[in-house]
Amino acid sequence: MPLLLIHGVFFLQCLRFSQQQFPRLCATTEALLSKECCPVWEGDGSACGASSGRGFCRDVEVSDLPNGLNYPFSGLDDRERWPLVFYNRTCQCASNYMGFNCGECQFGLFGANCEERRESVRRNVFHLSAAERRKLISYLNLAKHTVSQDYVIATGTYREMNNGSTPLFSDVSTYDVFVWMHYYVSRNALLGGPGNVWTDVDFAHWAPAFLPWHRVYLLHWEREIRKLTGDFEFSIPYWDWRDAQGCDICTEDLMGAQSPRDPNLISPASVFSSWRVMCSRAEDYSVRGVLCDGNDEGPLLRNPGNHDHNLVARLPTAAEVEFTVSLRDYDTGAMDRSANFSFRNTLEGFGNPQTGLGNSRVLGMHASLHIFMNGSMSSVQGSANDPIFLLHHAYVDSIYEQWLRRHAPEQTHYPEFNAPIGHNRQYHMVPFIPLHRNIEYFTSSKELGYQYSYMLNSDQRISEVLSPYLELMMEAWPWLLGALVLGALVTMTVAAVAATMTRMCWSAWPWQLGEKSSAFHLPEREPLIISSDSDTPNYHTI
Secondary structure, eight states: OHHHHHHHHHHHHHTTOOOBSOBGGGSSHHHHHHTEEOOEETTTTEETTGGGTSEEEEEOOOOOOOOOTTOOOSSSSTTTTTTTTTOSEEEEEOTTEESTTSOEEOTTEETTTTOEEOOEEEOBGGGSOHHHHHHHHHHHHHHHTSBOSSBOEEOSOTTTTTTTTSOOEEOOBHHHHHHHHHHHHHSOEEOSSTTOEEOSOOSSSSSTTHHHHHHHHHHHHHHHHHHHHSOTTOOOOBOOOTTOSSOTTOSTTTTOOBOSSOTTSBOTTSGGGGOBOOSOOHHHHHHHTOOOOOOOOOBOOOOTTOSOTTTOOSOOOHHHHHHHHHOOOSOOTTSSTTOSSOHHHHHHTSSOTTTOOSSOSSOOHHHHHHHHHOSGGGSTTTGGGSTHHHHHHHHHHHHHHHHHHHHOOOGGGSOOSSSSTTOSTTOBOTTBSSOOBGGGGSSOGGGGTEEEGGGSOHHHHHHHHHHHHHHHHHHHHHHHHHHHHHHHHHHHHHHHHHHHHHHHHHHTSGGGSSSSOOTTOOOOOOOOOOOSGGGSOOOOOO
16 A cells, blocks of 8 residues: 555656557547547657657558458447548658657657666566565556546447447556456457457467567556556566466465465455456447446456366466477468467467367467466456466567577568468557557567576576575675674674783783883773764665
């Protein structure tokens, strides 16, 4: 709670520009009827920062190349040809800039003119110090309990909004904006009326855009946390779950242990025990033919390991990760869950991680973790409610990065057409504004300003492993320094007393009784002390 109080004002000041839909400034009747989302950049008072050359308000261009056969409709779902149902003009930013009003820098760039390149490192969550773990949990909890000042979620379709004349949006927290995004991109298509839905559609799963979409999602989430907290050094940690025998991050000091009273709940000792979920009742929405409205749907649920073992026998092994990364083709065949020897499909969990054959009866890799968690995370649409989602997907993204570095694919390796709807090379990712095309994130994380600690060179890896211990030493340094100074003072005092006693005893010897000084007489000395304020160590508590 103190973190909330400390950062509450900062939050209002810093969350002005960001990346997810729907920007509050574009969720108005005027914007929807005009189909234009080109907010003013406060830096120069012009739309899209045009006066400063940051960007311009322009027509949206979408690809007309054919999609796959999984979705045989046109003009029924708001996500088709994104974002044209809502907006046909948006800010298009110059090379270094980004944001719905071009008020931010591209990923990996910083500074007033977005010309400073920096690289962050995502670390193994088990290499975080105790202080870093506490900070991670505090940041997550802050995001969960701080209402987003810039974003709202759509609670009705464009048709239910009377084509824009009656906006239907709702406020949610910064964290829940991302929960809603993951729901919205993966929800069933509403074809009109109760029960009339199409289930074989997902704009971020089951097809080639699975990895690029989640890469962008994590980058935006990471940026929002940095802005919310003012900690621009923050990076999402990853959970390396290879060969794990259980949920080893489900502990009191990390993601929350199991409740002793109810195995489906989280221990009251964890802040996550008080978290409430939203957008988790996919079946109910389909039966009623409605969108998630963002209302409270109960506590966060998790019962790891007590899942259907016919679907998931165990967590993935290191050998299965290596087999997956060894697959040369990014995607194959129909580029869906049936794809054989497809790196994407195998990593997503629908290709067998030992044979590479698609439509596997037993789920593996990424999907196996969701099933294993046996709770809120086990529903595709509601899975982002559990913060473990972020650590899990950070590791999945790192495997994607391994594959990109090992195989160095050309951009033509990513399918240009005939992928399931939402997944072609030039398709704009749903529901991001500003717009991102799938192909733009079929590239190494180094181009986007981040790396994973286990991919660094040996010296960097040693530094990463030692960093929590060094941080602990830095935290204890004032006390260690104080102890050293105190010890030195005691030693010097004892030495001074010993010297005085020596002189007294020495002078009592017969050869010192005469008028001449002996060659053995010790001259007097001032005791060694700190003589001025400038010599006094400056102590700080952390």
